[in-house]
Structure formats: C-alpha cells, structure tokens
Amino acid sequence: MSPLHVSRRRLFGLTGAGVALAGAGAAAGYGLSGDAAASGDGTVAFRGDRQAGIVTPAQDRLHFVALDLTTTDRAAVRDLLARWTASAERMTAGQETADGGALPANRYTAPADTGEALGLPAASLTLTFGVGPAFFDKLGITDRRPAALTTLPRFQGDQLDPARSGGDLCIQACADDPQVAVHAIRNLVREGFGVTEVRWSQLGFGRTSSTSTGQATPRNLFGFKDGTNNLKAEEPDLLDRHVWVGDEGPEWLRGGSYLVARRIRMHIENWDRSNLDDQQRTIGRDKGEGAPLTGTAEFDTADLAATDASGPVIADDAHIRLASEQENDGVRILRRGYNFVDGSDGHGHLDAGLFFVAFVRDPQRQYVPMQRRLARSDALSEYLEHNGSALFAVPPGLAEGDDHWGRALLA
Numbered sequence: 001m002s003p004l005h006v007s008r009r010r011l012f013g014l015t016g017a018g019v020a021l022a023g024a025g026a027a028a029g030y031g032l033s034g035d036a037a038a039s040g041d042g043t044v045a046f047r048g049d050r051q052a053g054i055v056t057p058a059q060d061r062l063h064f065v066a067l068d069l070t071t072t073d074r075a076a077v078r079d080l081l082a083r084w085t086a087s088a089e090r091m092t093a094g095q096e097t098a099d100g101g102a103l104p105a106n107r108y109t110a111p112a113d114t115g116e117a118l119g120l121p122a123a124s125l126t127l128t129f130g131v132g133p134a135f136f137d138k139l140g141i142t143d144r145r146p147a148a149l150t151t152l153p154r155f156q157g158d159q160l161d162p163a164r165s166g167g168d169l170c171i172q173a174c175a176d177d178p179q180v181a182v183h184a185i186r187n188l189v190r191e192g193f194g195v196t197e198v199r200w201s202q203l204g205f206g207r208t209s210s211t212s213t214g215q216a217t218p219r220n221l222f223g224f225k226d227g228t229n230n231l232k233a234e235e236p237d238l239l240d241r242h243v244w245v246g247d248e249g250p251e252w253l254r255g256g257s258y259l260v261a262r263r264i265r266m267h268i269e270n271w272d273r274s275n276l277d278d279q280q281r282t283i284g285r286d287k288g289e290g291a292p293l294t295g296t297a298e299f300d301t302a303d304l305a306a307t308d309a310s311g312p313v314i315a316d317d318a319h320i321r322l323a324s325e326q327e328n329d330g331v332r333i334l335r336r337g338y339n340f341v342d343g344s345d346g347h348g349h350l351d352a353g354l355f356f357v358a359f360v361r362d363p364q365r366q367y368v369p370m371q372r373r374l375a376r377s378d379a380l381s382e383y384l385e386h387n388g389s390a391l392f393a394v395p396p397g398l399a400e401g402d403d404h405w406g407r408a409l410l411a
Contacts, residue, residue, distance in 0.1 A: 038124040042176075046089045046127075048397040053126035054243070054257060054359050055233040055334065057212040059174040062204030062338040063181040064261065064355065065189060066167025066390055067196040069138045077139060078410045080195045084129075084171075084188055085404035091184045094122030097191075114190070116183050123177035127184055129405045130259050130392030135168040144409060146250050148258060148364050149393045155375040155386065164263050164388030167199045172259070172357070174336075178205070200388070202263060204338025204355045211336060217290060217298065221266055221339050221352055222383075224283050225290035228298055229324075231334040242332045242366065243359050252408040255396030257359040260333075260367050263340075263388025266353035271383045282379045284318030292320065317379040323370065331366045334359040353384075363391055 038044050044052045069077065087097040096102055101113030136145035154160060171188055175181040182203075189198055208220045209227035213234050220226040231238055240246075245253050271279070280286055284293055284302065292302035294313050304321055306313040314321050325332050336359065341352040360366040375381060395409065 041094075041122070042124055043093055043122040044124055044126050046092045046398070047400055047403075049255060050244070050397045051128045051256070051394060052092070052397075053128035053172055053174050054336070054394070055211050055231075055239065056124075056126050056174070057215055057233065058207040058209055058336055059124050059126070059176045060205065060207060061175050061178040061181050062207075062355065062357075063173045063178075063185045063201065064204070064357070065171050065173075065185050065201040066132070066199045066261075067169045067171075067189070067192065068199045069135065069168045069195065070197050071195050072138055072140070074139050074141075074410060076195050078406065080192055081129075081406040081410070082404040083191055085398070087187060087191060088127040088129075088184070088405075091117075091180075091187070092122065092125045092127060094125075097187050114183065114186055116186075117180055120177055120180055120183075123175040123180040125173065125175040125180050125184060127188075128172040128174075128259075128394060130170045130172075130394040131406070131409070132167045132169065132390065132392050134166070138168065139410075141410075144250060144252065146245075146253055146393060148249075148362050149391065150364075152260070152363070152389050152391050153368065155371050157375050157381055157384075158386045158389070160389055161387045164200045165390055167390050167392070169196060170259065170261070170390070170392045178203070202340060202355050202388075203342075204340050206339040208337040208339060208354060209335040211334065220354055221268055221341075222271055222279070222283075224279075224285060224287055225298060226337075226354075227335050228285075228290055229332075231332055238332065239334070242361055243334050245361055248362075252411075253393055253395055257334075257361065257394045258363045259392045259394050260356070260358045260360065260363055261388070261390045261392070262356040262386055264354045264356050265351065265385040265387055267349070267383045267385065268352055269349055281315055282319065282383075284314045284320035293318075315379065317377050319374075319378055319380045322374050322378050327373065328370050331370060333366055333370070359394070 044056055046052060090097055096113040098112040102111050102115035102118055104111055133149050133151055136142045171185060173181040173184045207218050209230045210217050211233055213232050217225040217228050231242060243257050245256050276287060285291060290298040291300055292314065294303035294306045302314055302320055304314055304326055321327055337354050337356045340355050341350060343351055345351045358367060
C-alpha cells in the first residue's frame with residue numbers, strides 16, 4: 001500500500017505545525033451527532049444526523065463556493081454528488097480525494113488530487129452542501145422545491161452584484177488551515193467540470209461568531225465583538241426551534257436548515273474616522289468588554305427600556321436593538337460569518353468586510369423581516385454595502401453506508 005494512502009494527520013502527527021482545534025472545548029466534543037467538535041486527532045465526523053459545519057465549533061478559515069449547473073441531466077448530477085461525497089468524506093478525514101491521488105503510479109496520468117494539502121493535518125475541515133432555488137427548475141423537479149427557498153428580496157440600500165449572488169449549489173469549507181479549506185473546494189470544483197461551473201466564491205478569515213460556549217466571542221473588522229448572543233451548539237431546544245427544519249418542510253429537507261449568505265462590504269475608512277462614542281452608540285455596546293451600554297459585562301442582558309436625560313440608553317437605531325429577539329418577535333438565527341479583505345477597490349480603499357453566513361429554519365419568517373428592519377433603520381447601515389446575496393437549502397446529514405449528498409432529493 002502506498003504511504004500516501006494514510007491520512008495526512010497520521011503521516012505528520014498532531015504535533016506538526018498548523019494543528020489547531022477550534023476553541024477551548026474543541027477536543028472534548030459535544031456529543032451532537034454530525035455536529036460534534038473536532039476529535040482528538042483534529043477531524044470532525046462527516047456523517048451523522050446533521051451536516052457538519054453548522055453548529056460545529058466555528059473554525060478560523062472559510063472557503064465558500066456557489067456553483068451553477070451546466071447540464072439538465074439528472075443522472076449526471078446525481079453521479080457527481082455521489083463522487084463529491086466520497087471525496088469530501090476522505091478530505092475531512094485528512095486524506096487525498098483518492099488513493100495515491102496526488103502522485104499516481106503512472107506519471108503520465110493527470111493526478112486525481114491536486115496535492116497542495118499533502119503533509120497537512122485534517123485541521124477540523126468540514127464540508128457543508130446546499131442547493132439553490134434554480135437547481136429545481138434546471139432538473140425539472142420544481143415540485144420538490146420548498147416554498148421558503150426563493151431568491152432573497154432586494155433590501156433597502158442593497159447594491160447587489162449578480163456575479164456575487166445566487167447559485168444552484170453551494171459548498172462551504174471551514175477549517176483551521178486556509179490551505180486545507182482551499183484544497184477541498186478546488187478539488188470538488190475540479191471534479192464538477194462538465195456538470196457544474198463556479199458562479200462565485202469567497203475566502204474568509206477570523207470567524208465573526210462563536211457557535212459553542214467553549215469559544216470566546218471574536219471581533220469583526222470594526223473592532224467590536226460580534227455575535228455575543230448567537231445560538232450555541234449546547235442549546236438543542238433553541239436549535240430545534242430556530243435552525244432545524246421540521247415537519248413543515250419536504251421530507252428530503254427535514255432535519256436540515258437554510259443557509260443565508262450575504263457579502264457585506266464595510267466602509268472601514270469612514271468608520272475609522274468616527275469617534276469612539278459614536279461607534280459605541282451605533283452598535284449599542286462598549287468596544288472593550290463588549291457589554292451592552294446598559295451593563296458592565298459582555299453577556300449582560302441589554303435593557304432596551306433604559307433611558308437617561310438624552311433618551312434611550314441604547315438608541316432606537318442601535319444595531320443590537322434592531323437585531324434583538326425582542327424587536328423581532330422572538331426570532332433568532334445561527335450566525336457563522338467570517339471577515340474578508342479582498343485587496344483594494346482601485347480608489348484607495350480596502351475591499352473588506354463581513355461574509356455573513358446564517359442558518360435558519362425559515363428564512364422568510366426569520367431572516368427576511370430582520371434584514372428589512374435593519375436595512376430601513378440601523379445606524380450601522382451608513383457604513384455597510386451589501387453587494388452579494390444567496391439562499392440555499394441544506395439537507396440533513398448522511399447515514400452510514402452509500403448515502404450521499406442529494407440522494408433523497410434526487411431519488
């Protein structure tokens with residue numbers, strides 16, 4: 001057996017450079033089928049009740065890709081999804097896409113694996129798969145499309161670029177090593193030639209949300225802690241209520257979720273010229289501790305009714321007020337976004353911001369009303385430009401054996 005058959009993590013051991021686990025509680029795991037934290041060898045289970053990469057403790061790096069179908073042949077799509085699944089399962093285990101894939105015995109054969117992840121550990125890689133609204137039209141299965149899966153509306157102030165929006169399929173790769181995430185997407189895209197093509201993609205660094213109580217709250221590019229009140233993996237009742245699709249969805253989607261993706265450019269140069277008091281009032285939290293302006297510690301409950309001589313302590317247009325469950329009829333979402341810096345815009349400004357990813361049970365009842373309220377009234381909108389938008393349905397996890405992405409949908 002070729003030495004390349006063994007996993008990257010076994011080749012180099014857990015003491016190799018670049019090995020990292022996502023958060024303080026990562027090595028222990030949380031006992032959530034399909035969404036456990038990384039195991040002691042730096043891998044996350046690929047199969048289980050839920051797809052990994054949703055409530056898995058958020059890793060540090062992201063490579064997200066949206067693809068379009070280039071065929072209407074349902075059998076060809078089903079075959080590709082089966083091959084993608086096999087490759088994805090191997091890569092999340094720290095292996096090449098195929099035995100000896102990077103260095104085939106016949107050197108005149110094109111390698112089955114591109115090879116840039118040789119020698120790297122699994123790095124908590126997760127791969128999460130979803131389908132967009134037009135997927136069903138192209139394959140002639142519109143009767144299987146859930147009612148909630150429609151193109152997101154254009155919100156007030158949106159400046160959407162069609163080249164950064166939509167998509168028939170998506171794959172989200174999260175890992176603690178950027179090269180591992182890029183390798184995974186690169187190889188799946190390569191396998192899709194003739195059936196799919198890339199519509200758009202996004203690299204992300206520095207998670208902007210914690211999805212486990214074992215993780216500290218990270219900061220966004222405005223310098224504020226982001227996602228303090230995010231749903232957590234250790235809150236199964238809340239996840240059932242706000243994230244996982246129930247009996248209201250088609251059978252192939254029950255136990256899955258919906259993925260909202262928004263590319264949000266931050267006008268950081270303008271923000272950096274505003275004074276600290278304005279920044280804190282815009283957000284509704286202090287910049288150091290992350291406490292609401294009515295409290296002293298990050299996780300203090302914001303008192304939205306508190307007033308002082310000038311009016312509400314947390315302003316009517318403060319971000320945390322408009323995004324709160326109190327202002328949104330109890331609605332909550334699971335955020336899983338990342339910072340990005342994609343060079344400059346050619347006019348002396350960084351093209352930087354937040355790649356917003358959220359998982360919800362019903363985007364039309366959760367995300368859409370919340371974003372409408374934010375777009376209309378949020379003081380933070382002055383510094384933001386939404387230029388990419390997409391919505392995908394994310395099926396539940398895979399059973400052991402020959403179950404593969406999209407199998408129930410395309411049965």
